Amino acid sequence: MRRLAYLGILVVALVIASGIMVFHVYEGNGEQLVVFHAGSLTNFIDLAKTPLGMKGIGIANEPSGSVMVARKIVDLGKKCDVALFADYRLVPLMLFPTGKTDWVVLFASNELVLVYTNKSRGAGEINSSNWLDIVMRPGVRIGFSNPNTDPAGYRAVMALGLASLYYRSDKPLKLLENYAGMNASRSNGKLILDARSINPIPGKIVVRDKSVDLVALVEEGIIDYAFEYKSVAVSLKLRYVELPSKLNLAEPGLSDWYSQVEVVIRGVKGESKMLTASPIIYGATIPSTAKHPEAARTFMEFLLSPEGRRLLAEAGFKPLEPPILLVRKGAEPPQWLASRAEIQPSQ
Numbered sequence: 001m002r003r004l005a006y007l008g009i010l011v012v013a014l015v016i017a018s019g020i021m022v023f024h025v026y027e028g029n030g031e032q033l034v035v036f037h038a039g040s041l042t043n044f045i046d047l048a049k050t051p052l053g054m055k056g057i058g059i060a061n062e063p064s065g066s067v068m069v070a071r072k073i074v075d076l077g078k079k080c081d082v083a084l085f086a087d088y089r090l091v092p093l094m095l096f097p098t099g100k101t102d103w104v105v106l107f108a109s110n111e112l113v114l115v116y117t118n119k120s121r122g123a124g125e126i127n128s129s130n131w132l133d134i135v136m137r138p139g140v141r142i143g144f145s146n147p148n149t150d151p152a153g154y155r156a157v158m159a160l161g162l163a164s165l166y167y168r169s170d171k172p173l174k175l176l177e178n179y180a181g182m183n184a185s186r187s188n189g190k191l192i193l194d195a196r197s198i199n200p201i202p203g204k205i206v207v208r209d210k211s212v213d214l215v216a217l218v219e220e221g222i223i224d225y226a227f228e229y230k231s232v233a234v235s236l237k238l239r240y241v242e243l244p245s246k247l248n249l250a251e252p253g254l255s256d257w258y259s260q261v262e263v264v265i266r267g268v269k270g271e272s273k274m275l276t277a278s279p280i281i282y283g284a285t286i287p288s289t290a291k292h293p294e295a296a297r298t299f300m301e302f303l304l305s306p307e308g309r310r311l312l313a314e315a316g317f318k319p320l321e322p323p324i325l326l327v328r329k330g331a332e333p334p335q336w337l338a339s340r341a342e343i344q345p346s347q
Contacts, residue, residue, distance in 0.1 A: 065150025088283025
């Protein structure tokens with residue numbers, strides 16, 4: 001009986017201690033921050049929840065393709081406190097003109113890779129040199145996200161377009177034309193790929209709204225390979241093939257080479273938007289409609305802090321040094337950000 005009584009007291013003590021711990025994690029103003037973010041940032045957001053909880057900020061996060069992040073804010077009028085994009089250019093392209101924000105912080109870079117498993121056809125022989133021949137084989141299925149909803153999707157299309165130039169082969173273009181229903185054309189020295197009417201033919205190419213949705217399909221053997229960000233592969237401990245630097249969109253010094261390819265997607269209101277292939281750079285902003293601007297500021301400060309940058313690196317990203325603050329022409333940069341990033345006016 002005494003032992004039972006002792007155990008009961010111990011359990012009660014542990015419950016009380018747990019309650020105190022929870023209180024400390026969420027003490028302060030106790031605000032619930034709504035964060036819309038690219039799916040590839042999910043692991044980083046999960047890592048950030050604990051240190052932000054210690055500051056009294058809980059996070060209600062909603063992952064989606066970055067184009068959809070913009071559409072939710074602009075088209076659907078949904079409110080969030082922080083918006084994180086896998087392509088910072090979507091902010092000046094879609095949010096600046098609608099007055100939803102005046103700035104975007106460029107905070108990290110990434111790299112495009114092909115993920116696969118031991119069950120993938122050709123898994124024992126694929127490498128950075130022969131990957132295109134492997135994925136073109138009959139019976140091999142590949143996946144990428146929808147270019148109209150997710151930057152990883154139009155970046156996969158850009159990589160295939162660049163592959164046609166790099167290897168001097170029309171195979172990548174035939175893959176897109178014959179199996180994804182896309183059109184390829186050339187204008188003013190540019191290769192233009194039209195993704196507006198993408199219509200994958202079952203059996204070769206699989207398309208999902210965001211790239212992380214493809215991971216389960218690869219793991220289950222439904223598809224053999226998928227274009228993903230290196231951060232996703234690292235976070236989920238997936239096997240992956242690194243693409244040549246002229247294809248992976250990771251090298252700032254290759255901007256001119258990348259710019260030979262452009263992809264046309266559907267814009268916020270169904271209009272056509274032309275995107276030029278460029279190095280992968282992530283961006284973050286606080287929309288003008290944020291309900292908790294002070295808590296959002298705390299999030300942004302954490303994102304750019306040494307701890308936030310360490311967690312970004314842990315999640316497979318390469319933090320920019322220094323971060324860059326891009327400001328809409330004619331607008332004033334937030335003073336609290338001015339000392340944390342290099343300020344550049346928007347073109």
